[in-house]
Amino acid sequence: MASRPHYQNAIVHCNTHPRHYYDGTMTRQFFKILSWLLVAAIVFVTVSPIGLRPHTMTTVSLDRAAAFALVGFAFALAYPQRWFTLGLFLVAAAFGIELLQYVSPSRHPQFADALVKAAGAMIGLAAGKIALAVSRQRPFPAG
Numbered sequence: 142m143a144s145r146p147h148y149q150n151a152i153v154h155c156n157t158h159p160r161h162y163y164d165g166t167m168t169r170q171f172f173k174i175l176s177w178l179l180v181a182a183i184v185f186v187t188v189s190p191i192g193l194r195p196h197t198m199t200t201v202s203l204d205r206a207a208a209f210a211l212v213g214f215a216f217a218l219a220y221p222q223r224w225f226t227l228g229l230f231l232v233a234a235a236f237g238i239e240l241l242q243y244v245s246p247s248r249h250p251q252f253a254d255a256l257v258k259a260a261g262a263m264i265g266l267a268a269g270k271i272a273l274a275v276s277r278q279r280p281f282p283a284g
Contacts, residue, residue, distance in 0.1 A: 169219060176215035180234065183208055187238050191247040205254060206261030209235060213262040217269020224270065231262035 186194055186208075197204055209231070216227050235258035242248035 169221075172215050172219035176212060176219045179208075179212045179215055183212065184238055184241065188241050188245050188248070190245060202254075202257050205257045206264070209258045209261035210265035210268070213265025214269040214272075215265075217266050218273065221273055224266070227266055228263065231266060232259045235259035235262055
């Protein structure tokens with residue numbers, strides 16, 4: 142009886158285990174691209190003239206917090222082992238992006254706005270960490 146080569150056993154063994162949705166590198170790569178695109182979009186909206194700012198049904202503070210929460214969530218999924226570094230980066234980004242408003246004559250940076258952005262980023266980061274913990278405990282069915 143001929144045995145299969147070693148590499149075939151590894152492939153069969155790997156495919157028989159339940160797989161988590163988030164374990165794929167393509168998923169992580171998607172969130173890396175998304176997180177940086179979101180940062181670029183926030184920079185654009187923050188520095189552009191006030192007339193180009195998107196209008197929504199919510200308050201401006203809720204818009205700021207939600208935008209940074211989305212960024213924090215995306216970064217959490219993109220870089221799951223870098224919680225402390227992400228926290229520092231996102232807080233620095235919130236304050237740095239707020240300071241960029243000095244470039245635009247129709248905008249005015251506010252310390253309170255930066256605090257709202259930083260809080261939103263931390264909420265998003267925490268939500269991403271929770272989502273990862275939940276996804277690792279409930280494997281998706283093998284397909």
